[in-house]
Amino acid sequence: xxxxxxxxxxxxxxxxxxxxxxxxxxxxxxxxxxxxxxxxxxxxxxxxxxxxxxxxxxxxxxxxxxxxxxxxxxxxxxxxxxxxxxxxxxxxxxxxxxxxxxxxxxxxxxxxxxxxxxxxxxxxxxxxxxxxxxxxxxxxxxxxxxxxxxxxxxxxxxxxxxxxxxxxxxxxxxxxxxxxxxxxxxxxxxxxxxxxxxxxxxxxxxxxxxxxxxxxxxxxxxxxxxxxxxxxxxxxxxxxxxxxxxxxxxxxxxxxxxxxxxxxxxxxxxxxxxxxxxxxxxxxxxxxxxxxxxxxxxxxxxxxxxxxxxxxxxxxxxxxxxxxxxxxxxxxxxxxxxxxxxxxxxxx
Numbered sequence: 001x002x003x004x005x006x007x008x009x010x011x012x013x014x015x016x017x018x019x020x021x022x023x024x025x026x027x028x029x030x031x032x033x034x035x036x037x038x039x040x041x042x043x044x045x046x047x048x049x050x051x052x053x054x055x056x057x058x059x060x061x062x063x064x065x066x067x068x069x070x071x072x073x074x075x076x077x078x079x080x081x082x083x084x085x086x087x088x089x090x091x092x093x094x095x096x097x098x099x100x101x102x103x104x105x106x107x108x109x110x111x112x113x114x115x116x117x118x119x120x121x122x123x124x125x126x127x128x129x130x131x132x133x134x135x136x137x138x139x140x141x142x143x144x145x146x147x148x149x150x151x152x153x154x155x156x157x158x159x160x161x162x163x164x165x166x167x168x169x170x171x172x173x174x175x176x177x178x179x180x181x182x183x184x185x186x187x188x189x190x191x192x193x194x195x196x197x198x199x200x201x202x203x204x205x206x207x208x209x210x211x212x213x214x215x216x217x218x219x220x221x222x223x224x225x226x227x228x229x230x231x232x233x234x235x236x237x238x239x240x241x242x243x244x245x246x247x248x249x250x251x252x253x254x255x256x257x258x259x260x261x262x263x264x265x266x267x268x269x270x271x272x273x274x275x276x277x278x279x280x281x282x283x284x285x286x287x288x289x290x291x292x293x294x295x296x297x298x299x300x301x302x303x304x305x306x307x308x309x310x311x312x313x314x315x316x317x318x319x320x321x322x323x324x325x326x327x328x329x330x331x332x333x334x335x336x337x338x339x340x341x342x343x344x345x346x347x348x
Contacts, residue, residue, distance in 0.1 A: 004308045005031035007062055009055050009079055010070035011040035014093060017245055018068050019047065021301045028305055031064040055079055059086050066090065066308040073098040080106045080318075084115045089308045091300075093120040095178055095328070096321040100346055103325050107318040116307050118300075118314035119321035121182045125303060126243055126296035128267035131289050132257065133187055140271060141259030147188050147215070147223030148256045149180050152233035160205070171207035172229040173198065173332050180225060180237070180255075181331070182316075182324040187257055187266075190218045191327045193342040198335035202230035213331050241267040243296050264289075 006022055008015055011033050022030045033044040034055040044051035052058035059067070059082055069079045069092045076097045083090040084106070096119045097103035110117045123129050135141065151172070164170045173196075185191060193216045198208035209230045215223035234240060234252035242249035255266040262273030269289040274282050306312045326346040334341040 001027065001309075003027055003029045004065040004305050005029055005062075006304075006308075007032045007034065007058060007064035007067045008070065009034045009067060010072075010093075011035040011037070011043050012070060015068075015070035016043065017297065018070060018301075019043075019049075021297060023047070025298075025301055025305070028301070032058050032062045034058050056082055059083065059088065064088060066304065068304075069093060077102040077106050080117065081109060084110045084113055084117070087113065087115055089116045089118070089304075091118045091120055091304045091307075092318070092321075094182070094321065095119075095325045096318050097325065100322065100326050100329060103318065103322040107322055110318055116314050117318035118304050118307050119316045119318060120300065121179070121186075121316045121321060121324065122296045122300050123179060123183055123237065123241075123243075124186055124296075124315055125299035126241060126267075127291045127294055128241055128269055129183060129186065129296075131269055131291045132264055132266050135264060135269075135271065135289055136187060136257065136259075140262065141257060141264055142261030144188050144217070144219060144221045144257060144259050146256075146258035147184055147217070147221060148258070149184065149223070149225045150233075150235040150254050151176055151180055151225075151227045151237065152231040153229055153236045153239075154232040155229045160203070166205040166207060168207050171198075171200075171205075171209060171211075172227050173208060173211055173335070174328060176229065177211070177213075177225070177227050177331065178324060178328045180227070181327045182321075183237070183255065184215065184223060184225070185324060185327065187255075188217055188219070188221055188223065190323065191223075191330075191343060192216045192218045193340050194327065194330050194334050195340045196331045196335040197338075202228070208335065211331070211335060213334075237267065245297065 022028045032050040034052045041051050066089045067083045195214045198211040202209045210228040213225040234250040235254050237254045238244035239247050239250045240252040240254045253265040257264045271287045330341040330346045
């Protein structure tokens with residue numbers, strides 16, 4: 001089967017990882033790179049890829065089979081629309097857009113035109129997440145009652161030399177938590193409302209460095225989530241799952257999904273339960289679910305190629321990803337205003 005020609009919009013950190021994956025894939029070829037920086041142009045020249053500084057012109061001239069949007073969040077809407085209006089399937093890096101309104105604007109046009117949008121919530125392509133979702137759907141945990149998650153990591157000091165990372169919107173709530181919130185939705189269902197508190201005590205910036213979140217799911221389950229970019233720990237899915245692109249692996253668990261029949265730790269996939277008919281007075285037994293090992297990023301590219309070819313529908317659609325944006329922004333609002341925020345309010 002002929003290779004699909006994929007254009008890359010944005011040659012930053014994650015954009016270059018997409019480029020590497022495409023170059024290694026036997027079913028794809030990197031058709032063009034769009035960037036506005038000298039570093040982006042140098043990267044394209046180094047890899048022998050056509051370089052453009054204007055994505056609209058590139059899409060018209062190159063006519064790729066698909067495109068990956070790895071531009072700053074505020075550009076996801078116009079770049080995504082540029083692809084959709086030319087009937088080019090697109091993978092938009094998370095978040096699908098920087099606001100709920102922008103996300104819905106992109107989704108509405110894409111759905112009306114029938115052009116697929118895949119959103120880059122890469123963890124959904126990870127074997128541990130897929131095995132956990134399958135176990136939950138199979139009823140191994142019973143009815144979901146409680147969800148707990150942690151994302152505790154200490155970012156290096158030079159990370160904050162970029163001023164925007166020291167200002168509202170540049171903290172771990174909107175940069176990191178969106179990944180975890182998407183996982184909670186994927187595993188436990190839609191979130192109905194959130195409450196949150198945040199602190200900037202550790203670093204003293206205008207933006208939070210630590211936050212605590214309480215979630216109520218539509219199915220009645222409750223959840224908690226603790227987040228900080230100032231605490232060294234192994235309780236960070238990227239390293240715990242051994243899926244990180246930039247960090248060393250440190251196997252541990254970062255999520256626990258609790259049900260009426262048992263609890264499941266992720267990413268280890270340890271399922272804890274009593275014997276049938278047992279209770280807390282009886283031994284609790286551990287069973288580790290079997291799982292294959294593969295890269296979620298490579299799996300995501302495989303899936304996107306199949307989406308481009310019209311073989312499958314996107315695992316993470318634009319509308320699905322809009323709910324993750326709404327939930328994450330609801331947490332930010334709840335922390336800022338000190339109140340419970342319903343997702344219906346964010347979507348109104």
